Amino acid sequence: MDPTAEQPETLPPAIASRLRRLDRAEAIFDPRSDRAVLEAARSYFAARPAAPARRSRWALPLGAAAAVLLAAVLVRPLVFHTPSADDVDGSGRVDVLDVLALARMRAAGGDASGITDTRIEELAYRIVALDSARRAP
Amino acid sequence: MSRARVLHAALALLCAAAVLSTPAQPEAGTFTTVDVFVVSDTPVAAWQVELTERRGAMQIVGIERGDDSTFRDPPFYDRVALERSTTDRIVLASFSLSDAAQLPRGKVRVARVHVRATGSAQPDYEARLVAVGTADGRPIDAQLSLETQPER
Numbered sequence A: 001m002d003p004t005a006e007q008p009e010t011l012p013p014a015i016a017s018r019l020r021r022l023d024r025a026e027a028i029f030d031p032r033s034d035r036a037v038l039e040a041a042r043s044y045f046a047a048r049p050a051a052p053a054r055r056s057r058w059a060l061p062l063g064a065a066a067a068v069l070l071a072a073v074l075v076r077p078l079v080f081h082t083p084s085a086d087d088v089d090g091s092g093r094v095d096v097l098d099v100l101a102l103a104r105m106r107a108a109g110g111d112a113s114g115i116t117d118t119r120i121e122e123l124a125y126r127i128v129a130l131d132s133a134r135r136a137p
Numbered sequence B: 001m002s003r004a005r006v007l008h009a010a011l012a013l014l015c016a017a018a019v020l021s022t023p024a025q026p027e028a029g030t031f032t033t034v035d036v037f038v039v040s041d042t043p044v045a046a047w048q049v050e051l052t053e054r055r056g057a058m059q060i061v062g063i064e065r066g067d068d069s070t071f072r073d074p075p076f077y078d079r080v081a082l083e084r085s086t087t088d089r090i091v092l093a094s095f096s097l098s099d100a101a102q103l104p105r106g107k108v109r110v111a112r113v114h115v116r117a118t119g120s121a122q123p124d125y126e127a128r129l130v131a132v133g134t135a136d137g138r139p140i141d142a143q144l145s146l147e148t149q150p151e152r
Helices: A013-022 A031-047 A059-079 A096-113 A117-127 B003-021 B079-083
Strands: B030-040 B046-053 B058-065 B089-095 B106-117 B125-133 B143-150
Touching: A096 A117, A096 B046, A096 B089, A096 B125, A117 B089, B030 B046, B030 B125, B046 B106, B058 B079, B058 B089, B089 B106, B089 B125, B125 B143
Parallel strands: none
Antiparallel strands: B030 B106, B030 B143, B046 B089, B046 B125, B058 B106
Protein backbone atom coordinates (compact mmCIF):
# COMPACT_ATOMS: atom_id res chain seq x y z
CA MET A 1 0.00 0.00 0.00
CA ASP A 2 1.29 3.48 -0.87
CA PRO A 3 1.73 5.39 2.43
CA THR A 4 1.63 8.75 0.61
CA ALA A 5 -1.76 8.13 -0.86
CA GLU A 6 -4.45 10.22 0.81
CA GLN A 7 -6.57 8.17 3.13
CA PRO A 8 -10.11 9.03 4.11
CA GLU A 9 -10.37 10.39 7.62
CA THR A 10 -11.07 7.43 9.85
CA LEU A 11 -9.79 8.83 13.19
CA PRO A 12 -12.15 9.13 16.08
CA PRO A 13 -13.75 12.61 16.28
CA ALA A 14 -12.13 13.43 19.66
CA ILE A 15 -8.59 12.84 18.37
CA ALA A 16 -9.33 14.61 15.11
CA SER A 17 -10.54 17.73 16.92
CA ARG A 18 -7.45 17.77 19.21
CA LEU A 19 -5.17 17.51 16.20
CA ARG A 20 -6.99 20.34 14.48
CA ARG A 21 -6.40 22.53 17.54
CA LEU A 22 -2.64 21.80 17.45
CA ASP A 23 -2.46 22.58 13.74
CA ARG A 24 -3.28 26.24 14.11
CA ALA A 25 -1.19 29.05 12.57
CA GLU A 26 1.90 30.55 14.24
CA ALA A 27 1.41 33.73 16.15
CA ILE A 28 2.73 36.80 14.28
CA PHE A 29 4.64 39.43 16.31
CA ASP A 30 4.10 42.93 15.13
CA PRO A 31 6.85 45.65 15.03
CA ARG A 32 5.66 47.09 18.32
CA SER A 33 6.60 43.87 20.09
CA ASP A 34 10.05 43.90 18.45
CA ARG A 35 10.67 47.49 19.54
CA ALA A 36 9.57 46.77 23.09
CA VAL A 37 11.97 43.82 23.36
CA LEU A 38 14.80 45.89 21.85
CA GLU A 39 14.30 48.75 24.26
CA ALA A 40 14.15 46.41 27.21
CA ALA A 41 17.42 44.79 26.16
CA ARG A 42 19.15 48.16 25.67
CA SER A 43 18.09 49.43 29.07
CA TYR A 44 19.25 46.20 30.66
CA PHE A 45 22.73 46.27 29.11
CA ALA A 46 23.10 50.03 29.65
CA ALA A 47 22.65 49.48 33.36
CA ARG A 48 25.47 46.87 33.50
CA PRO A 49 28.99 48.18 34.17
CA ALA A 50 31.39 47.66 31.25
CA ALA A 51 33.90 44.89 31.91
CA PRO A 52 37.50 46.20 31.79
CA ALA A 53 39.68 44.82 29.00
CA ARG A 54 41.83 42.17 30.64
CA ARG A 55 45.34 41.61 29.35
CA SER A 56 47.83 39.38 30.99
CA ARG A 57 51.00 41.09 32.13
CA TRP A 58 52.88 38.34 30.34
CA ALA A 59 51.28 39.01 26.99
CA LEU A 60 53.84 41.58 25.84
CA PRO A 61 56.99 39.71 26.93
CA LEU A 62 55.65 36.43 25.54
CA GLY A 63 54.78 38.04 22.23
CA ALA A 64 58.22 39.61 21.97
CA ALA A 65 59.90 36.29 22.81
CA ALA A 66 57.83 34.48 20.19
CA ALA A 67 58.77 37.10 17.60
CA VAL A 68 62.49 36.76 18.40
CA LEU A 69 62.27 32.97 18.25
CA LEU A 70 60.50 33.07 14.89
CA ALA A 71 63.08 35.48 13.50
CA ALA A 72 65.93 33.26 14.72
CA VAL A 73 64.43 30.20 13.05
CA LEU A 74 63.96 32.06 9.77
CA VAL A 75 67.39 33.70 9.72
CA ARG A 76 69.41 30.74 11.01
CA PRO A 77 70.00 29.03 7.62
CA LEU A 78 71.30 32.32 6.23
CA VAL A 79 73.66 33.09 9.09
CA PHE A 80 74.80 29.68 10.21
CA HIS A 81 75.90 27.37 7.43
CA THR A 82 74.99 23.79 8.25
CA PRO A 83 77.96 21.72 7.15
CA SER A 84 77.24 18.93 4.70
CA ALA A 85 78.48 15.43 5.46
CA ASP A 86 80.17 15.52 2.05
CA ASP A 87 82.11 18.66 2.93
CA VAL A 88 84.92 16.59 4.40
CA ASP A 89 87.57 19.32 4.39
CA GLY A 90 85.15 21.91 5.79
CA SER A 91 85.77 24.36 2.96
CA GLY A 92 82.08 25.13 2.58
CA ARG A 93 81.87 23.49 -0.83
CA VAL A 94 81.93 19.93 -2.03
CA ASP A 95 84.43 19.11 -4.74
CA VAL A 96 87.25 16.75 -5.60
CA LEU A 97 89.29 17.97 -2.64
CA ASP A 98 86.69 16.41 -0.35
CA VAL A 99 87.06 13.14 -2.24
CA LEU A 100 90.83 13.41 -1.83
CA ALA A 101 90.44 14.14 1.89
CA LEU A 102 88.19 11.13 2.30
CA ALA A 103 90.60 8.90 0.38
CA ARG A 104 93.53 10.13 2.47
CA MET A 105 91.64 9.37 5.68
CA ARG A 106 90.89 5.91 4.35
CA ALA A 107 94.53 5.38 3.34
CA ALA A 108 95.75 6.52 6.74
CA GLY A 109 93.26 4.64 8.89
CA GLY A 110 92.36 1.65 6.76
CA ASP A 111 89.19 -0.14 7.74
CA ALA A 112 89.40 1.41 11.19
CA SER A 113 88.62 4.77 9.62
CA GLY A 114 85.11 3.55 8.85
CA ILE A 115 85.42 4.94 5.34
CA THR A 116 84.78 2.51 2.55
CA ASP A 117 85.91 2.62 -1.05
CA THR A 118 82.25 2.66 -2.00
CA ARG A 119 81.65 5.87 -0.08
CA ILE A 120 84.64 7.49 -1.77
CA GLU A 121 83.40 6.45 -5.21
CA GLU A 122 79.87 7.59 -4.46
CA LEU A 123 81.09 11.03 -3.44
CA ALA A 124 83.33 11.20 -6.52
CA TYR A 125 80.41 10.43 -8.81
CA ARG A 126 78.20 12.91 -6.99
CA ILE A 127 80.58 15.80 -7.58
CA VAL A 128 80.62 15.15 -11.33
CA ALA A 129 76.89 14.51 -11.67
CA LEU A 130 75.21 16.79 -14.19
CA ASP A 131 71.72 16.54 -12.75
CA SER A 132 71.07 18.53 -9.62
CA ALA A 133 69.21 15.63 -8.04
CA ARG A 134 72.33 13.52 -7.99
CA ARG A 135 74.82 16.32 -7.42
CA ALA A 136 76.59 16.89 -4.15
CA PRO A 137 75.16 19.88 -2.24
CA MET B 1 63.47 -5.02 -79.59
CA SER B 2 66.73 -6.88 -79.74
CA ARG B 3 67.95 -9.20 -77.07
CA ALA B 4 70.85 -6.87 -76.28
CA ARG B 5 68.52 -3.97 -75.53
CA VAL B 6 66.43 -6.13 -73.25
CA LEU B 7 69.57 -7.27 -71.44
CA HIS B 8 70.78 -3.66 -71.04
CA ALA B 9 67.40 -2.57 -69.69
CA ALA B 10 67.39 -5.44 -67.21
CA LEU B 11 70.91 -4.54 -66.04
CA ALA B 12 69.95 -0.89 -65.63
CA LEU B 13 66.94 -1.88 -63.57
CA LEU B 14 69.09 -4.11 -61.38
CA CYS B 15 71.62 -1.33 -60.81
CA ALA B 16 68.89 1.14 -59.91
CA ALA B 17 67.35 -1.34 -57.50
CA ALA B 18 70.74 -1.98 -55.91
CA VAL B 19 71.40 1.74 -55.45
CA LEU B 20 67.96 2.39 -54.02
CA SER B 21 68.12 -0.54 -51.63
CA THR B 22 71.44 0.57 -50.11
CA PRO B 23 70.68 2.05 -46.66
CA ALA B 24 71.52 5.71 -46.27
CA GLN B 25 74.71 6.30 -44.29
CA PRO B 26 74.12 8.22 -41.10
CA GLU B 27 75.71 11.62 -40.88
CA ALA B 28 79.17 10.98 -39.47
CA GLY B 29 79.66 14.36 -37.81
CA THR B 30 83.05 15.71 -36.84
CA PHE B 31 85.13 13.81 -34.36
CA THR B 32 87.63 15.75 -32.31
CA THR B 33 89.71 15.19 -29.26
CA VAL B 34 89.72 17.81 -26.57
CA ASP B 35 92.81 17.66 -24.40
CA VAL B 36 92.48 19.24 -20.97
CA PHE B 37 95.66 20.64 -19.44
CA VAL B 38 96.26 21.87 -15.90
CA VAL B 39 99.21 24.18 -15.47
CA SER B 40 100.64 24.40 -11.97
CA ASP B 41 104.06 24.86 -10.44
CA THR B 42 102.90 22.86 -7.43
CA PRO B 43 102.42 19.09 -7.78
CA VAL B 44 98.77 18.37 -8.48
CA ALA B 45 97.06 15.61 -6.48
CA ALA B 46 93.44 16.34 -7.36
CA TRP B 47 91.65 18.29 -10.04
CA GLN B 48 88.10 18.95 -11.17
CA VAL B 49 87.18 20.57 -14.46
CA GLU B 50 83.92 21.51 -16.14
CA LEU B 51 84.03 21.37 -19.93
CA THR B 52 81.28 23.20 -21.82
CA GLU B 53 80.36 23.46 -25.48
CA ARG B 54 78.61 26.81 -25.72
CA ARG B 55 76.15 25.73 -28.43
CA GLY B 56 75.26 22.57 -26.51
CA ALA B 57 75.93 20.44 -29.55
CA MET B 58 78.58 17.97 -28.53
CA GLN B 59 78.27 14.26 -28.13
CA ILE B 60 80.88 12.74 -25.88
CA VAL B 61 81.95 9.37 -27.18
CA GLY B 62 84.89 8.62 -24.92
CA ILE B 63 87.01 9.87 -22.06
CA GLU B 64 90.62 8.95 -21.32
CA ARG B 65 92.94 9.86 -18.54
CA GLY B 66 95.85 12.20 -19.19
CA ASP B 67 99.54 11.55 -19.45
CA ASP B 68 100.23 10.92 -15.81
CA SER B 69 99.71 7.34 -14.71
CA THR B 70 99.37 8.25 -11.05
CA PHE B 71 95.79 9.30 -11.78
CA ARG B 72 93.03 6.80 -12.34
CA ASP B 73 91.92 5.85 -15.82
CA PRO B 74 89.53 7.33 -16.79
CA PRO B 75 88.68 10.28 -14.54
CA PHE B 76 85.32 10.39 -12.79
CA TYR B 77 82.54 11.73 -15.00
CA ASP B 78 78.77 11.48 -15.21
CA ARG B 79 78.10 8.31 -17.17
CA VAL B 80 74.72 9.64 -18.19
CA ALA B 81 76.53 12.23 -20.29
CA LEU B 82 77.81 9.53 -22.62
CA GLU B 83 74.33 8.12 -23.10
CA ARG B 84 72.92 11.45 -24.22
CA SER B 85 72.82 12.25 -27.92
CA THR B 86 74.04 15.76 -27.21
CA THR B 87 75.08 17.60 -24.12
CA ASP B 88 76.36 21.05 -23.35
CA ARG B 89 78.80 20.17 -20.58
CA ILE B 90 80.56 17.52 -18.62
CA VAL B 91 82.39 17.54 -15.30
CA LEU B 92 85.60 15.56 -14.93
CA ALA B 93 87.55 14.91 -11.75
CA SER B 94 90.37 12.73 -10.54
CA PHE B 95 92.75 12.40 -7.63
CA SER B 96 95.91 10.56 -6.73
CA LEU B 97 97.22 9.34 -3.41
CA SER B 98 100.80 9.28 -4.63
CA ASP B 99 103.52 11.16 -2.82
CA ALA B 100 104.06 14.74 -3.80
CA ALA B 101 107.39 13.80 -5.37
CA GLN B 102 105.62 11.51 -7.84
CA LEU B 103 102.83 13.91 -8.74
CA PRO B 104 102.96 15.91 -11.95
CA ARG B 105 103.68 19.61 -12.11
CA GLY B 106 103.98 22.14 -14.90
CA LYS B 107 101.67 21.74 -17.88
CA VAL B 108 99.98 18.39 -17.45
CA ARG B 109 97.41 16.81 -19.72
CA VAL B 110 94.91 15.49 -17.22
CA ALA B 111 92.22 14.17 -19.57
CA ARG B 112 91.33 13.60 -23.20
CA VAL B 113 87.70 13.84 -24.26
CA HIS B 114 86.57 12.35 -27.56
CA VAL B 115 83.75 14.42 -28.96
CA ARG B 116 81.47 14.09 -31.96
CA ALA B 117 80.39 17.57 -32.90
CA THR B 118 77.02 17.80 -34.57
CA GLY B 119 75.96 20.54 -36.94
CA SER B 120 78.04 22.52 -39.38
CA ALA B 121 79.37 25.24 -37.06
CA GLN B 122 82.73 24.89 -35.37
CA PRO B 123 82.47 23.70 -31.78
CA ASP B 124 83.04 26.37 -29.17
CA TYR B 125 84.57 24.85 -26.05
CA GLU B 126 85.05 26.47 -22.71
CA ALA B 127 86.61 24.95 -19.60
CA ARG B 128 86.44 25.99 -15.98
CA LEU B 129 88.71 24.81 -13.24
CA VAL B 130 86.45 23.84 -10.34
CA ALA B 131 89.18 22.75 -7.93
CA VAL B 132 92.85 21.81 -7.85
CA GLY B 133 94.71 20.61 -4.81
CA THR B 134 97.97 19.37 -3.46
CA ALA B 135 98.74 16.01 -1.90
CA ASP B 136 97.80 17.33 1.53
CA GLY B 137 94.48 18.57 0.23
CA ARG B 138 95.40 22.25 0.04
CA PRO B 139 93.74 24.15 -2.81
CA ILE B 140 96.14 25.79 -5.23
CA ASP B 141 95.93 28.36 -7.98
CA ALA B 142 96.40 26.77 -11.34
CA GLN B 143 95.62 27.54 -14.94
CA LEU B 144 93.66 25.52 -17.41
CA SER B 145 94.02 25.17 -21.15
CA LEU B 146 92.37 23.18 -23.91
CA GLU B 147 93.72 21.81 -27.14
CA THR B 148 91.44 20.36 -29.79
CA GLN B 149 92.49 18.15 -32.65
CA PRO B 150 90.34 16.71 -35.42
CA GLU B 151 90.24 12.93 -35.41
CA ARG B 152 88.98 12.54 -38.96
